[in-house]
Amino acid sequence: xxxxxxxxxxxxxxxxxxxxxxxxxxxxxxxxxxxxxxxxxxxxxxxxxxxxxxxxxxxxxxxxxxxxxxxxxxxxxxxxxxxxxxxxxxxxxxxxxxxxxxxxxxxxxxxxxxxxxxxxx
Amino acid sequence: xxxxxxxxxxxxxxxxxxxxxxxxxxxxxxxxxxxxxxxxxxxxxxxxxxxxxxxxxxxxxxxxxxxxxxxxxxxxxxxxxxxxxxxxxxxxxxxxxxxxxxxxxxxxxxxxxxxxxxxxxxxxxxxxxxxxxxxxxxxxxxxxxxxxxxxxxxxxxxxxxxxxxxxxxxxxxx
Numbered sequence: 001x002x003x004x005x006x007x008x009x010x011x012x013x014x015x016x017x018x019x020x021x022x023x024x025x026x027x028x029x030x031x032x033x034x035x036x037x038x039x040x041x042x043x044x045x046x047x048x049x050x051x052x053x054x055x056x057x058x059x060x061x062x063x064x065x066x067x068x069x070x071x072x073x074x075x076x077x078x079x080x081x082x083x084x085x086x087x088x089x090x091x092x093x094x095x096x097x098x099x100x101x102x103x104x105x106x107x108x109x110x111x112x113x114x115x116x117x118x119x120x121x
Numbered sequence: 122x123x124x125x126x127x128x129x130x131x132x133x134x135x136x137x138x139x140x141x142x143x144x145x146x147x148x149x150x151x152x153x154x155x156x157x158x159x160x161x162x163x164x165x166x167x168x169x170x171x172x173x174x175x176x177x178x179x180x181x182x183x184x185x186x187x188x189x190x191x192x193x194x195x196x197x198x199x200x201x202x203x204x205x206x207x208x209x210x211x212x213x214x215x216x217x218x219x220x221x222x223x224x225x226x227x228x229x230x231x232x233x234x235x236x237x238x239x240x241x242x243x244x245x246x247x248x249x250x251x252x253x254x255x256x257x258x259x260x261x262x263x264x265x266x267x268x269x270x271x272x273x274x275x276x277x278x279x280x281x282x283x284x285x286x287x288x289x290x291x292x293x294x295x
Contacts, residue, residue, distance in 0.1 A: 001182070001184055001261065001263065001292050001293070001294035002160065002292075002294075003160055003267060003270045003271055003275060004182065004261045004270060004274065004275040004278060004292060005290075005292050006162070006165070006166055007270075007271065007275035007276065007279065008275070008278070008279055008282070008290060009166040009167060009168050010166040010168075011279055012168050012171075013168065013279070013282060013287065013288070013289065013290060014168045014169065014170050014171075014288075014289040014290070015289070015290050015291075015292055016289075016290075016291050016292070017292045017293075017294065018238070018291060018292070018293045018294075019293070019294045021138075021140040021294070022137055023137075023139045023140060023141050023142075024140050024141060024159055025294070027141070027159060027160065027161045027162075028159065028160040028161070028162060029160070029161075029162030029163065029164070029165045030165075031165055031166060031167050031168075037137065038228070039223075039224035039227035039228050040140075040222065040223040040224045040295060041218075041223035041224055041225075041227075041228045041229070041230055041235070041236065041295055042228055042230070042232075042235035042236060043236060043293055043294065043295070044234060044235055044236050044237065044238040044241070044293055045234065045235055045238075045241070046235060047228065047229055047230075047231060047232035047234075047235045048232055049235075050234060050240070050241070053234045053235065053238060053240070053241045054241045054244050054245065056238070056241070057238045057241035057242050057244075057245055057291070058245060058250070060238070060291050061174055061179070061245065061250060061251065064170050064174060064289055065170070065174065069167075070165035070166065070167035071165045080227075083129055083130045083136075084227075085224055085226070085227035085228075086130055086136065086138050087130075087131075088226060088227070089138065089143065089224045089226070089227065090143045090144060090146075090147040091147075092146050092147055092150045097150065100147075100150045100151050100152075101150070101151060101152050103151055104148070104150075104151025104152040104153060105152060107151065107196070108152075108153075110195070110196045110197045111196065113197045114196055114197045114198075114199065117197065118200060118201050
């Protein structure tokens with residue numbers, strides 16, 4: 001998404017990226033970034049919370065006016081009610097090494113099948 | 122699963138999640154040999170607004186796909202994705218998101234407004250904060266091919282934005 005933002009920006013269209021994967025967006029060099037520290041999936045606001053969603057959209061618009069330098073990040077004030085997702089997402093547990101490898105093996109097999117079906121596109 | 126029991130983060134570790142670190146370790150543990158090399162740029166393009174927001178048309182770009190009747194579509198059966206444009210009025214009831222690496226244990230994507238801020242922007246347009254929302258929203262697939270994004274998808278979306286007279290965009294990655 002940041003690469004698309006960069007392409008648009010280089011062609012005269014200002015952008016704000018909304019996201020929750022801070023390291024990925026910042027390293028990619030997004031021109032303006034509104035960061036919400038949520039689990040991946042709801043960077044425009046918590047599900048079922050339209051008031052928060054409007055507030056985040058409002059902050060995103062404000063960033064067009066306030067960002068003065070390329071690569072500006074602003075953080076929204078919202079917090080997810082719990083923090084366990086920080087540890088749990090893509091958690092690698094050595095006790096589950098065999099299951100992880102099996103899942104990877106299955107994924108590679110299906111990726112190969114998909115490639116046979118659709119090519120590299 | 123070794124879930125963290127406590128509701129508060131461990132201050133001996135970085136609180137902000139590094140998805141670059143997490144995904145690298147996870148896919149290595151799954152036996153994928155070559156860690157994904159994320160985009161890294163130090164030169165950053167920057168275009169200021171050409172006119173005030175109150176006179177600007179805003180477009181929304183998403184990494185999600187149009188829903189085709191199934192929430193779950195096996196990897197083998199997923200056709201290649203392309204950039205697209207779709208009407209904002211009416212908005213689709215749902216989008217296809219299951220192919221993307223969002224946190225399916227912690228949350229959901231049932232509420233479009235949580236990742237496609239069209240309704241929120243319409244509200245701000247009604248307040249006069251922006252002129253209006255583009256009649257279409259736009260999709261850019263993320264398939265981990267930076268080459269394809271730069272050479273095909275981003276230029277295609279730029280064309281859609283120009284067709285619709287969009288002045289500035291919000292890009293929302295899941």
